[in-house]
Amino acid sequence: MDIIISGLLLGGTYALIAMGLNLQYGVARIMNLANGEMLVLGGLAAFWLFVFAGIDPFFTLLLVAPVAFAGNWLIYRFLMAPLVRRSKNQGALDVDSILATFGLSFALVGIMVSVHGEYFTYSFLADPLSILGTTVAVNRLMAFIAAVCIAGALYCWLNLTYAGTAVRAVSVNAEAAGLVGINVAKISALAFALGGAVTAAGGTLISTFITLDASIGVVFTMKALIIIIMGGIGDIRGAIIAALILGLVETAVATLIDPGLTLVAAYVIFLLVLLLRPQGMFGRRTT
Amino acid sequence: MGRRTFMKRLMEGATALGIVSFLAASAIAGDTIKFGVVAHKTGPLAGGEAVTHTPNIEMWVKQVNARGGLNVDGGKKLIEIVEYDDKTNPGEHIKAVQRLATQDEVDFMLSPYGTGFNVAAAPIYAKYGFPLIAVSAITNKIEELSKRFPNMFFTLGNTTGFVEGVRDTLITMRDSGTIGNKIAMVNVADAFGIELADTARPILAEAGFEIVYDKSYPLGTPDISPVIKGAKAAKPDAFVAWSYPPDTFALTEQAIIEDLDVKVFYTAVATAFPAYSGKFGNKIEGNLGAGGVNPDTPAMQNYRKEHKELTGKVPDYWASATYYASLQILEQAIEAVGTVDRSATVDYIKNNSFDTVIGTISFDENNNSDRYWSVGQWRDGVFRAVADTGMGDSVPVVEKSGW
Numbered sequence: 111m112d113i114i115i116s117g118l119l120l121g122g123t124y125a126l127i128a129m130g131l132n133l134q135y136g137v138a139r140i141m142n143l144a145n146g147e148m149l150v151l152g153g154l155a156a157f158w159l160f161v162f163a164g165i166d167p168f169f170t171l172l173l174v175a176p177v178a179f180a181g182n183w184l185i186y187r188f189l190m191a192p193l194v195r196r197s198k199n200q201g202a203l204d205v206d207s208i209l210a211t212f213g214l215s216f217a218l219v220g221i222m223v224s225v226h227g228e229y230f231t232y233s234f235l236a237d238p239l240s241i242l243g244t245t246v247a248v249n250r251l252m253a254f255i256a257a258v259c260i261a262g263a264l265y266c267w268l269n270l271t272y273a274g275t276a277v278r279a280v281s282v283n284a285e286a287a288g289l290v291g292i293n294v295a296k297i298s299a300l301a302f303a304l305g306g307a308v309t310a311a312g313g314t315l316i317s318t319f320i321t322l323d324a325s326i327g328v329v330f331t332m333k334a335l336i337i338i339i340m341g342g343i344g345d346i347r348g349a350i351i352a353a354l355i356l357g358l359v360e361t362a363v364a365t366l367i368d369p370g371l372t373l374v375a376a377y378v379i380f381l382l383v384l385l386l387r388p389q390g391m392f393g394r395r396t397t
Numbered sequence: 398m399g400r401r402t403f404m405k406r407l408m409e410g411a412t413a414l415g416i417v418s419f420l421a422a423s424a425i426a427g428d429t430i431k432f433g434v435v436a437h438k439t440g441p442l443a444g445g446e447a448v449t450h451t452p453n454i455e456m457w458v459k460q461v462n463a464r465g466g467l468n469v470d471g472g473k474k475l476i477e478i479v480e481y482d483d484k485t486n487p488g489e490h491i492k493a494v495q496r497l498a499t500q501d502e503v504d505f506m507l508s509p510y511g512t513g514f515n516v517a518a519a520p521i522y523a524k525y526g527f528p529l530i531a532v533s534a535i536t537n538k539i540e541e542l543s544k545r546f547p548n549m550f551f552t553l554g555n556t557t558g559f560v561e562g563v564r565d566t567l568i569t570m571r572d573s574g575t576i577g578n579k580i581a582m583v584n585v586a587d588a589f590g591i592e593l594a595d596t597a598r599p600i601l602a603e604a605g606f607e608i609v610y611d612k613s614y615p616l617g618t619p620d621i622s623p624v625i626k627g628a629k630a631a632k633p634d635a636f637v638a639w640s641y642p643p644d645t646f647a648l649t650e651q652a653i654i655e656d657l658d659v660k661v662f663y664t665a666v667a668t669a670f671p672a673y674s675g676k677f678g679n680k681i682e683g684n685l686g687a688g689g690v691n692p693d694t695p696a697m698q699n700y701r702k703e704h705k706e707l708t709g710k711v712p713d714y715w716a717s718a719t720y721y722a723s724l725q726i727l728e729q730a731i732e733a734v735g736t737v738d739r740s741a742t743v744d745y746i747k748n749n750s751f752d753t754v755i756g757t758i759s760f761d762e763n764n765n766s767d768r769y770w771s772v773g774q775w776r777d778g779v780f781r782a783v784a785d786t787g788m789g790d791s792v793p794v795v796e797k798s799g800w
Contacts, residue, residue, distance in 0.1 A: 114625065118617075120620045128564050149666070219439050227438070227447035229667075231675045238654040247622075247654045320619055321646040323444040329617050357620075364623035369614040370586050 115244045121357025122254035128337035130309030136344030137281040137301035146327030147218035154321040156231035182306025227270035231321040249318040269375040281344040314344025342393025407632020429477035433497035436508040452708040457724040471742035480737025526739040530723040543764035554769040562771025562784040581610035581633035593639035623653040635661035642667035648660040660796040669715035683797030688715025689782030698755040714780035
């Protein structure tokens with residue numbers, strides 16, 4: 111029971127890390143290697159406002175989400191859209207976007223180092239709570255609840271609204287979506303911006319219980335990448351299920367076998383998924 | 398050639414001449430003494446360097462330049478720092494040192510952050526004859542290294558001394574009846590943690606302790622609760638973690654949440670950081686960690702005050718003061734030699750003793766200064782040394798009573 115509850119909470123954390131990148135790669139088709147840095151920026155904002163102004167991270171969330179949305183929209187409009195326009199196929203766009211976002215990640219790390227080069231960590235809601243006999247931290251539980259809300263909201267939006275359906279259409283086939291009158295450029299910008307906002311919000315939430323610093327973004331980008339590839343690119347359900355599975359497996363391995371083998375377990379599952387179902391759990395087989 | 402081309406060539410020539418004479422003029426002026434440093438501005442060790450090394454360099458340069466600079470060559474020369482980012486990558490580090498030595502032509506180098514980097518940089522520092530006063534370097538290979546690199550000095554102790562400090566603290570607590578002999582020991586699965594755990598196992602077993610929970614976890618583990626839950630289930634009397642900053646914070650937070658009831662709780666790196674007490678407040682009263690200082694000497698109090706004033710940052714309670722001491726040693730040696738002469742400076746450091754913020758420092762036949770505090774304990778907002786090698790001014794350790 112310990113394992114299931116802790117595992118689900120960890121899965122929720124992973125989902126927060128991965129959902130944003132799923133939107134950015136699945137819909138806007140941008141392999142955003144600066145995703146982790148966006149997450150850390152969200153965490154830095156929470157740290158600054160909490161330590162220097164005593165502002166609750168949940169309130170910071172309300173500030174971070176729109177600012178990140180606007181920022182990512184601008185990044186897409188001025189940095190990514192030209193790459194999209196001039197690339198002749200997805201492969202070329204992948205290469206271009208990887209290079210561009212890689213450079214962007216360095217720029218963001220540099221900015222964060224000059225603002226605050228040390229670790230940012232603070233204590234918020236680090237209180238114990240007992241759920242079905244398991245002790246959990248309130249801050250992790252809150253992050254899990256927030257992850258559930260964000261995932262739920264995204265899922266409803268994607269499946270029950272016109273705009274969301276347009277986003278799903280673009281993720282299935284951008285060309286065909288264009289043919290039925292969907293403004294692909296606008297939808298891509300929207301998805302990219304939304305993905306960035308979700309990631310930054312995730313960063314704000316996880317900064318309450320994970321120690322971050324300016325350089326740790328790359329670790330989160332890699333984790334997010336594994337999760338979305340495992341879950342299948344483009345479908346939000348895939349990212350969430352993969353994140354939960356990863357959280358449960360890692361916690362099970364750490365508790366029952368050895369905490370040192372969590373990375374091994376994660377990569378073994380990843381390998382299995384790639385070998386048996388390369389398009390990911392909910393992905394479409396590429397034609 | 399046409400008139401246009403002629404004019405263009407003329408302008409280019411004039412500009413080139415101008416640049417060359419400007420450079421020549423500033424080279425001849427040469428009224429600064431250049432110190433090179435290859436820092437981890439980004440990468441996994443950036444957080445630690447930003448607390449322990451960087452502010453000390455800033456403070457030292459401000460202090461020395463405020464009094465006109467270093468006394469060399471019959472006059473005073475201001476200190477100029479040339480700094481590069483190695484992204485915590487040893488390959489980049491070596492390239493940057495090479496560049497500082499050959500292109501920037503620095504006079505001296507300051508030691509890098511991290512055992513691995515001091516060891517990796519040793520050959521190239523030796524090649525150019527730079528004195529290397531290693532601070533953030535804890536290794537059992539001191540004799541071997543100083544034989545190969547006679548310009549390398551050590552100030553923070555070796556791995557065995559580091560572990561023995563913990564063992565002695567545990568023995569003291571056991572002898573006073575505060576704890577039994579069951580230890581839960583965890584380590585980060587990185588060279589640092591693995592080496593310490595491997596060194597600790599035989600040392601603790603020999604001292605009669607039983608390690609009831611012995612696990613490692615990957616660096617950057619997001620959820621450390623299985624480790625704490627597992628340790629708690631083993632019902633230990635003491636908890637020892639050979640940890641790095643992110644996990645030091647995570648383990649402590651989890652221990653608070655799980656209410657891990659031990660009278661001895663030790664985490665390694667970052668326990669001495671201001672951010673540690675900043676995050677946990679008085680919950681960490683009685684926590685043990687790597688380092689510690691004697692905060693009562695006038696030199697130390699003055700150092701901590703000036704550090705905050707000149708850099709806006711609080712020093713840590715471990716290697717910060719030692720790094721500042723290494724800068725003081727370099728300063729005193731250079732001024733004693735009187736001129737920029739690296740090998741004479743190395744000889745001077747070898748053969749003399751120095752008055753520093755952590756007391757009198759001198760180096761033995763293995764270039765080792767065997768005077769350092771090894772274990773500290775948070776008492777009333779100050780991380781005091783409770784175990785040391787060669788310092789003699791630690792205070793007795795007390796038990797931790799709850800969170």
